[in-house]
Amino acid sequence: MLDKELRSMIGKVKDGRMDRRAFIKRLAAIGLTAPMANQLLAIGGVAMAQSPAPYPPTKRGGGGPLKLLWWQGPTLLNPHFATGTKDQDGSRLFYEPLASWDADGNLNPILAAQIPSVQNGGLAADAKSVTWKIKPGVKWHDGKPLTADDFVFTWAYASDPATAAVSVSTYADMTVEKIDDLTIRILFKNPTPFWANAFVGAYGCVLPKHLFADFKGGKSREAPNNLAPVGTGPYKFVEFKPGDVVRGELNPDYHMPNRPYFDTIEMKGGGDAVSAARAVIQTGEYDFGWNMQVEDDVLLRLEKGGKGKTSYAVGGDIEFIALNFTDPNTEVDGERSSMKTKHPILSDPAVRKALAMLVDRDSVKKAIYGRAGRTTANYLNGPEKFASKNTTWEFNVEKAAKMLDDAGWKVGSDGIREKDGKKFKLLYQTSTNGPRQKTQAIVKQACQKAGIDVELKSVVASVFFSSDVANPDTYSKFYADIEEFQIPMTQPDPALHMRRYISANVATKENKWQGQNFPRYVNKDYDAAIAAAETETDPVKRAALYIKCNDMLWQDTVFIPVMHRLKVEAASNSLRPAISGWANETDNIQDWYREA
Amino acid sequence: MSQFILRRLLIAVPSLLGISLVLFVVLALAPGDPFSELATNPNVPPEVQAALRAKFGLDDPIYLRYLSWLNAMVHGDWGFSFVSRMNVDTLILQRLPTTLYVIGSSQILALCVAIPVGVYAATKPYSVFDQIANALAFIGFSLPTFFTGILFILIFSVTLDWLPFVYSTDIKASGFRWVLEMIRQAIMPVMVLGLFQAASMTRFVRSAMLDVIRLDYVTTARAKGLGQAKVIVKHVMRNAMIPVVTLIALQLPAVFGGAIVTEQIFRIPGIGSLLISSILSNDTPVVMAVAFVFSCLVVAFNLIADILYGWLDPRISLR
Numbered sequence: 001m002l003d004k005e006l007r008s009m010i011g012k013v014k015d016g017r018m019d020r021r022a023f024i025k026r027l028a029a030i031g032l033t034a035p036m037a038n039q040l041l042a043i044g045g046v047a048m049a050q051s052p053a054p055y056p057p058t059k060r061g062g063g064g065p066l067k068l069l070w071w072q073g074p075t076l077l078n079p080h081f082a083t084g085t086k087d088q089d090g091s092r093l094f095y096e097p098l099a100s101w102d103a104d105g106n107l108n109p110i111l112a113a114q115i116p117s118v119q120n121g122g123l124a125a126d127a128k129s130v131t132w133k134i135k136p137g138v139k140w141h142d143g144k145p146l147t148a149d150d151f152v153f154t155w156a157y158a159s160d161p162a163t164a165a166v167s168v169s170t171y172a173d174m175t176v177e178k179i180d181d182l183t184i185r186i187l188f189k190n191p192t193p194f195w196a197n198a199f200v201g202a203y204g205c206v207l208p209k210h211l212f213a214d215f216k217g218g219k220s221r222e223a224p225n226n227l228a229p230v231g232t233g234p235y236k237f238v239e240f241k242p243g244d245v246v247r248g249e250l251n252p253d254y255h256m257p258n259r260p261y262f263d264t265i266e267m268k269g270g271g272d273a274v275s276a277a278r279a280v281i282q283t284g285e286y287d288f289g290w291n292m293q294v295e296d297d298v299l300l301r302l303e304k305g306g307k308g309k310t311s312y313a314v315g316g317d318i319e320f321i322a323l324n325f326t327d328p329n330t331e332v333d334g335e336r337s338s339m340k341t342k343h344p345i346l347s348d349p350a351v352r353k354a355l356a357m358l359v360d361r362d363s364v365k366k367a368i369y370g371r372a373g374r375t376t377a378n379y380l381n382g383p384e385k386f387a388s389k390n391t392t393w394e395f396n397v398e399k400a401a402k403m404l405d406d407a408g409w410k411v412g413s414d415g416i417r418e419k420d421g422k423k424f425k426l427l428y429q430t431s432t433n434g435p436r437q438k439t440q441a442i443v444k445q446a447c448q449k450a451g452i453d454v455e456l457k458s459v460v461a462s463v464f465f466s467s468d469v470a471n472p473d474t475y476s477k478f479y480a481d482i483e484e485f486q487i488p489m490t491q492p493d494p495a496l497h498m499r500r501y502i503s504a505n506v507a508t509k510e511n512k513w514q515g516q517n518f519p520r521y522v523n524k525d526y527d528a529a530i531a532a533a534e535t536e537t538d539p540v541k542r543a544a545l546y547i548k549c550n551d552m553l554w555q556d557t558v559f560i561p562v563m564h565r566l567k568v569e570a571a572s573n574s575l576r577p578a579i580s581g582w583a584n585e586t587d588n589i590q591d592w593y594r595e596a
Numbered sequence: 597m598s599q600f601i602l603r604r605l606l607i608a609v610p611s612l613l614g615i616s617l618v619l620f621v622v623l624a625l626a627p628g629d630p631f632s633e634l635a636t637n638p639n640v641p642p643e644v645q646a647a648l649r650a651k652f653g654l655d656d657p658i659y660l661r662y663l664s665w666l667n668a669m670v671h672g673d674w675g676f677s678f679v680s681r682m683n684v685d686t687l688i689l690q691r692l693p694t695t696l697y698v699i700g701s702s703q704i705l706a707l708c709v710a711i712p713v714g715v716y717a718a719t720k721p722y723s724v725f726d727q728i729a730n731a732l733a734f735i736g737f738s739l740p741t742f743f744t745g746i747l748f749i750l751i752f753s754v755t756l757d758w759l760p761f762v763y764s765t766d767i768k769a770s771g772f773r774w775v776l777e778m779i780r781q782a783i784m785p786v787m788v789l790g791l792f793q794a795a796s797m798t799r800f801v802r803s804a805m806l807d808v809i810r811l812d813y814v815t816t817a818r819a820k821g822l823g824q825a826k827v828i829v830k831h832v833m834r835n836a837m838i839p840v841v842t843l844i845a846l847q848l849p850a851v852f853g854g855a856i857v858t859e860q861i862f863r864i865p866g867i868g869s870l871l872i873s874s875i876l877s878n879d880t881p882v883v884m885a886v887a888f889v890f891s892c893l894v895v896a897f898n899l900i901a902d903i904l905y906g907w908l909d910p911r912i913s914l915r
Binding site for chain 2: 065069072075076078081083084085161164166167168169170197203221226227239241242243244245247266268269270271272275278279282283285286460461462463464465466467468469470471473475476485486487488489490491496497500512513514515516
């Protein structure tokens, strides 16, 4: 039904009987509007509109200095070595991809002459290749021209395991070939409906072949330009002190008209989020502050009569509590949380459902996240097109208690539920982080009311997220009953986000706990739906499949979503940053300006 | 003299070796991963994270890692940062001037406050001046730097808006204005660190002076008809300074440690903030190198203190 309606609407847009805006509005009405709506149109055969970002400055430069405050400063400036977003943000001032994601999740051409579509011949009908046209006349900061060779080289560089690039998997399973000096074609091994990953966004930045050609593979760390980037971006590199400051100056040969607006750019690192908020909002020492992980109360107080304000960008980052399907307390063949066991308490679906009712998402939002969060029942929250409308959540201690009663868990003499002599005790772990410990406290309180004994545990982030096989406290070993953390969505497509939980990905001793399916969730229907979605070229059916996957995760209570988190930034009142929830903060840095 | 210094330097070698071994083992035993940030990035499968660990030798046995570190160190190679993918010595040298500037200034400030105040207070014990100085000293060293730092920011930056609280290494000015800006932004961190040091030092100078001032030779000097100023400066102070020198020399490395907090608060890109961020990101080579620099400093300042004794009191011979 939806399928047909959408199809006819896409047809109307194609013929010009309906304009794009009306199309997006209609999609919104039926709960399908999305950042990805545009990519949907693209595959449906309508050229993607170049995002009409208002950009009033009429000349290049003259904007003075732009001072950015990153409370964790970039530690390296090669985008393909960028471990954290801070490094990606720093590299992105100088290097550029073919396209970036704008606030609505549309592709915004940067080095591309146009966004590939079926109509312009860029997208193959079988979703096995993409042809990108490169903007002519683009120059590297050292004056050499940008050509297709640079893209082919970047692919070869990043996909070579010896290079030790973090972007290696972005460029695996494909070949990039040069068609002519300004055209490249990406050939995928398998049909890839989400084609806009390579050369788009943070890991999409292209490197100059003439400077990196000698440093591919094992010698990658010796490249002098790892620390002195030469890119095509709006700002030219001036100085870099790891962890402290990155400085750049206006690139007079930049390939977009009237851009950039600022004469110099400085990205200062260090300190903590609260004092960064102070320096931007209260004293105005800096123009922009990144990732304001500060309690909303504090931000509201700073904003009163301040020189700046916070801004929010919606993406798909989800903070959740994952439930362990295996038994963390029984060791089988030297492995706890082994697939050969079943969780003694949580394997009962009714118990999992009851637990979900004990997470008071409204209180968490009110007490902790404020404007920076949205309550949700879904694991997959965006783009809008992929967000399920079939799910609900509630906080109800009485109802949860009744469900537990019905499941045979009766309140014992000490107020703790028990069944067949087994006490209802849960170990709840998360990484050490203020908001997470507060969430733990809120959940624990509700559980106590319902007769569940919850033991809280917090692990330092660098240990919790470590891949150290010898460490028992990592999230992937999951030696606890439930655990909480956040998984971000780095692009407006759910493919990578959702394929984590197929049964082939279960984290086990055998795969050194590198499997991404840490809840150890096994569901054949889920596996089948993901497999179908990954080769489905019809965007509508594909979206429906991912919604179905999300609903399965909800139905089986694999996750209890705690908060759909938004990106929070602080900016001075006059600054007009271009921020997208689907990209890095600096991904559209060329469009930033200051209102007089 | 030169023989003494040579011998002391040779003795320092095994202690530095011991320090490095303990440091390395402790760091290697501490769990964590420099690439943990990659864990939740859906674009980066866990194999990539594990491959990086293997590539940087994090999965090797501890003794092998220590031996290769030691071998490199002997050859003058300080190691390679996992996080920044650059040489550790460059990273440290980049930050050394800032640390020396801030810590040096604060130490000079501490001395300029502590010695006159301590000496004057000792000459008039239990006077009003002495009482006030004592009270302030107690307040000074009871307040930790992370508290005074934030207090200063609140007063001088937020409320009064006089001083910047984000330290910048590249000030866009030249000549006199540059000097002025450098001083302006260093005022708060230097005050915080310097006054904290001055507080405990004042107490120490005072008591050292009081110990000496009662000795017979001071009375003799006074009986000779020497003026008060001459007695205090030439006769009392010189002898009283011996324990003070020890204190300052031994405390200087601790000042580097105390500066870590201050550097974090004011975003000073010094060695201390490098150490903190490296510890947080499990960047072992950098932590090793910085800790090693600190231990070298301790050894070096001990030596300097010993040499200064000989100069202050010729009866102490250096053999």
